[in-house]
Amino acid sequence: MNVPNHFELLATDGAARTGRLTTPHGAVRTPAFLPVGTAGAMKGMHWRAVRDAGADIVLGNTYHLMLRPGAERIADLGGLQAFTGWRGPMLTDSGGFQVMSLSELRKVSERAVIFRSHIDGAKVELSPERSIEVQRLLGSDIAMQMDECVRLPAEPADIERAMQLSLRWAERSKRAFENAASGTMLFGIVQGGDVPDLRHLSARGLVEIGFHGYAIGGLAVGEPQAVMLAMIEETAPLLPRDRPRYLMGVGRPIDLLEAISRGVDLFDCVMPTRHARNAHLFTRFGVLNIRNAIHQKDTNPIEPGCGCYTCRHFSRSYLRHLDKCNEILGAHLNTVHNLYFYQRLMAEIRDAIDAGYFEAYAKEFYAFKDGGPA
Amino acid sequence: MNVPNHFELLATDGAARTGRLTTPHGAVRTPAFLPVGTAGAMKGMHWRAVRDAGADIVLGNTYHLMLRPGAERIADLGGLQAFTGWRGPMLTDSGGFQVMSLSELRKVSERAVIFRSHIDGAKVELSPERSIEVQRLLGSDIAMQMDECVRLPAEPADIERAMQLSLRWAERSKRAFENAASGTMLFGIVQGGDVPDLRHLSARGLVEIGFHGYAIGGLAVGEPQAVMLAMIEETAPLLPRDRPRYLMGVGRPIDLLEAISRGVDLFDCVMPTRHARNAHLFTRFGVLNIRNAIHQKDTNPIEPGCGCYTCRHFSRSYLRHLDKCNEILGAHLNTVHNLYFYQRLMAEIRDAIDAGYFEAYAKEFYAFKDGGPA
Numbered sequence: 166m167n168v169p170n171h172f173e174l175l176a177t178d179g180a181a182r183t184g185r186l187t188t189p190h191g192a193v194r195t196p197a198f199l200p201v202g203t204a205g206a207m208k209g210m211h212w213r214a215v216r217d218a219g220a221d222i223v224l225g226n227t228y229h230l231m232l233r234p235g236a237e238r239i240a241d242l243g244g245l246q247a248f249t250g251w252r253g254p255m256l257t258d259s260g261g262f263q264v265m266s267l268s269e270l271r272k273v274s275e276r277a278v279i280f281r282s283h284i285d286g287a288k289v290e291l292s293p294e295r296s297i298e299v300q301r302l303l304g305s306d307i308a309m310q311m312d313e314c315v316r317l318p319a320e321p322a323d324i325e326r327a328m329q330l331s332l333r334w335a336e337r338s339k340r341a342f343e344n345a346a347s348g349t350m351l352f353g354i355v356q357g358g359d360v361p362d363l364r365h366l367s368a369r370g371l372v373e374i375g376f377h378g379y380a381i382g383g384l385a386v387g388e389p390q391a392v393m394l395a396m397i398e399e400t401a402p403l404l405p406r407d408r409p410r411y412l413m414g415v416g417r418p419i420d421l422l423e424a425i426s427r428g429v430d431l432f433d434c435v436m437p438t439r440h441a442r443n444a445h446l447f448t449r450f451g452v453l454n455i456r457n458a459i460h461q462k463d464t465n466p467i468e469p470g471c472g473c474y475t476c477r478h479f480s481r482s483y484l485r486h487l488d489k490c491n492e493i494l495g496a497h498l499n500t501v502h503n504l505y506f507y508q509r510l511m512a513e514i515r516d517a518i519d520a521g522y523f524e525a526y527a528k529e530f531y532a533f534k535d536g537g538p539a
Numbered sequence: 540m541n542v543p544n545h546f547e548l549l550a551t552d553g554a555a556r557t558g559r560l561t562t563p564h565g566a567v568r569t570p571a572f573l574p575v576g577t578a579g580a581m582k583g584m585h586w587r588a589v590r591d592a593g594a595d596i597v598l599g600n601t602y603h604l605m606l607r608p609g610a611e612r613i614a615d616l617g618g619l620q621a622f623t624g625w626r627g628p629m630l631t632d633s634g635g636f637q638v639m640s641l642s643e644l645r646k647v648s649e650r651a652v653i654f655r656s657h658i659d660g661a662k663v664e665l666s667p668e669r670s671i672e673v674q675r676l677l678g679s680d681i682a683m684q685m686d687e688c689v690r691l692p693a694e695p696a697d698i699e700r701a702m703q704l705s706l707r708w709a710e711r712s713k714r715a716f717e718n719a720a721s722g723t724m725l726f727g728i729v730q731g732g733d734v735p736d737l738r739h740l741s742a743r744g745l746v747e748i749g750f751h752g753y754a755i756g757g758l759a760v761g762e763p764q765a766v767m768l769a770m771i772e773e774t775a776p777l778l779p780r781d782r783p784r785y786l787m788g789v790g791r792p793i794d795l796l797e798a799i800s801r802g803v804d805l806f807d808c809v810m811p812t813r814h815a816r817n818a819h820l821f822t823r824f825g826v827l828n829i830r831n832a833i834h835q836k837d838t839n840p841i842e843p844g845c846g847c848y849t850c851r852h853f854s855r856s857y858l859r860h861l862d863k864c865n866e867i868l869g870a871h872l873n874t875v876h877n878l879y880f881y882q883r884l885m886a887e888i889r890d891a892i893d894a895g896y897f898e899a900y901a902k903e904f905y906a907f908k909d910g911g912p913a
C-alpha cells in the first residue's frame with residue numbers, strides 16, 4: 166500500500182468531512198461536485214462559466230474522447246487541458262461504464278471488453294491496461310480503474326461475478342498505472358451491487374491493493390435511494406479515512422447531502438447540465454420547469470437571491486421564451502444557473518461542516534417545499 | 540420634412556462616410572454592422588459577447604417577436620431591452636420581409652398583409668400602422684416602415700406596383716409614427732428592384748415624406764453583386780447627406796466594403812452568425828471551413844493575430860472537434876469569432892475613412908487570397 170497521498174482531511178462533522186485534494190492542475194475543495202464535460206466540452210457551457218460557477222474540477226469521459234478525437238490525437242495536442250482550454254483539474258472515468266451503456270455488440274471477457282463504437286461502428290478493444298494508457302494520454306489528473314458495473318436489480322451471482330472481475334481488473338489497472346510514467350492519481354472502484362457482503366469484499370480487496378482514492382460504483386443504476394444510502398453505509402467505513410471517497414454518477418441535491426453525511430467527498434453527474442437543457446432548473450424551493458406557462462409574464466429570476474449570472478440578469482419570462490424558441494442562449498443560461506446551484510450547495514455544505522452545523526444545514530434544506538430540490 | 544436629426548456626419552473619404560447616430564440607448568458609430576438577434580436572442584451568443592465583439596447596435600425581428608412572445612407581452616415586461624438584457628440600441632424591421640419569406644397563405648392588399656404564422660398557423664394581420672405599433676411596443680430605437688420587397692429577377696411592372704405600394708405605406712407609417720408617443724426614429728425604405736427609374740422615384744418620394752433615415756431595401760434578393768452596387772449608386776446620391784443610409788440584409792465583407800465606398804452607413808445580416816453555426820469562419824485570408832479534416836491536428840487559432848476570445852484561447856483542432864460532436868460550445872465560439880471579424884472590419888473601415896486612406900484599405904483587403912473574405 167505504498168501509495169502517496171494527495172488528500173488532506175480538514176474537518177469532520179459527524180461522518181461528513183471537508184478536505185483538500187491536490188492535483189498537478191490545482192487544488193480541489195471537498196466535498197466537490199464534478200460537472201461532466203463528456204466529449205471535451207461542458208454541454209451548453211463555456212469553460213469560463215464552469216469556473217465562475219465555482220467548480221474546481223470536471224470530469225471527462227474516456228469512452229467519448231478515445232473514439233473522438235482519439236487519445237493519441239489529444240496527447241499530440243498536449244493533453245486534455247491544452248486541447249479543451251479547461252486549465253483546472255480533470256478526472257477521467259475508465260470508459261467501461263459508457264461501453265456498457267452506449268456501444269453495441271460488446272463482449273466482456275477476462276482480458277478486455279470488445280465493442281463497436283456508437284459513432285461509426287468501428288470495433289474497439291478496451292482492457293484495464295488500455296484504459297489506463299488512454300487516461301494517461303489524455304493527461305488526466307485522476308484516473309479510474311476499469312470495472313464492470315451491473316444494473317440493478319440483478320442476481321447476486323451476476324453481481325458477484327462482476328465484482329470479482331472488477332477486483333482483478335483493479336490489480337491490473339494498478340500495475341499498468343505504476344509501470345507508466347507517474348504524475349496522476351488512480352482510484353479503485355468498489356462494486357458489489359446491493360449485496361452488503363460483496364461490498365465488504367470489494368472494499369477490502371481494493372484497500373489491500375492500495376489506491377490514491379476510492380470510488381463507490383454501481384449505484385444510482387436503478388435501485389431506490391434507501392438502497393444506495395445503505396450501500397454507502399456498508400462501504401464508506403471500510404475505506405481509509407485519509408483517502409478521498411467518490412460516489413460515481415450521483416446525483417440529485419438530496420443524494421449529495423445524504424451521501425456527504427455518510428462520509429463521501431466527491432460526486433459527478435450530468436444532472437445539472439442535462440436538466441438545464443430540458444428546462445428543469447434547481448432552486449432552494451424545489452425544481453422549477455421554465456417551460457411552464459406560469460412563467461410567461463414572470464419578471465423574477467429563476468431563484469430570487471441567487472448570485473448566478475443568469476439570475477442576476479435574466480427573467481423567467483425571457484428564459485421561457487428562449488426555451489420555446491430553442492435558442493442556444495436558453496440552454497446556456499439555464500446551465501449556468503444549475504451548475505451554480507450545485508456548486509453553491511457544495512460550498513454551503515463545506516462551510517457547514519467546517520463550522521460544525523452540517524446537520525442543522527441539512528435539516529433546513531429539507532424543510533423547503535417538496536423536501537428540497539430533487 | 541420637419542423630422543429631427545439624430546445623425547452626425549463626422550468625416551468623409553470619397554463617398555464613404557463616418558458618423559454617429561444617437562439613440563435613447565446609446566450612440567452608434569457608423570459605418571455599423573448590426574448583428575441579427577432574430578427572436579430576442581443572438582443565435583449561439585451571449586449578449587455580453589455581442590458587446591465584447593464591438594457591436595453598438597443589434598437588430599430584432601418584428602415578425603418573430605410579434606408572434607412569440609408577442610409585442611404586448613414584451614411591452615408589459617418593459618420592452619425589448621429589459622426583456623432580453625441587451626441594453627444597447629436596437630433596430631427593428633417592419634416584419635414585412637419575414638411575412639413574405641416565412642409565413643404561409645399570405646395575402647397582400649392595399650390595407651395590410653394577412654398571413655398565417657409559421658409557428659402555430661394562427662391568422663395574423665400586419666398593416667403599416669400595426670407594424671409601427673408593434674415596433675413601439677417592443678421599444679425599438681429605430682423603427683422601419685413596412686414595405687413590400689420583391690425577389691429578383693422580377694417583371695418591372697411587379698417591381699413598380701410593389702414600390703408604389705411601399706411608398707403609400709411609407710406615408711401611412713410616418714403618420715402612425717407621428718400620432719403615437721415619440722422617442723424613436725423611423726426609417727423609410729427605398730424600393731424599385733433593379734430598375735433605376737423606379738429607385739429614383741422611390742427615393743424622391745420618401746425624401747418628400749421625410750424620415751430620420753433611409754434604407755435601401757429589395758437588394759441581396761437574388762441579383763448579382765454588380766446590380767446591387769449599381770442600384771446603390773442610383774439611390775444613395777438622392778438621399779439627404781445628413782441622414783443615415785441603411786442597406787438592409789447585406790452581406791458579405793466585400794459587399795460591405797463596396798457599399799460603404801458608395802456612401803452607405805448601416806448594414807445587417809445573419810451571415811456571420813449563421814455561417815458560424817455552419818462552420819464557415821471569416822478570416823483576413825478568406826473563409827475557413829472548420830469542418831475540414833485539414834484542421835484535425837492544427838493548434839493554430841482560426842485566424843492568427845485575431846484578438847477575439849475564441850482565437851486567443853482555442854485551437855482549430857478543438858473547434859473542429861466541437862463541430863464534429865455538435866457541441867453548443869462550438870457554435871458559440873465560432874459565432875464569437877465571426878461577429879468579432881465583422882465588427883473589427885467595421886472599426887478598421889471607420890479608422891480608414893477618418894484618416895483618409897479608405898481606398899488603400901479596400902485595395903489591401905482585396906489583395907488577400909480569393910479576393911478577400913467572401
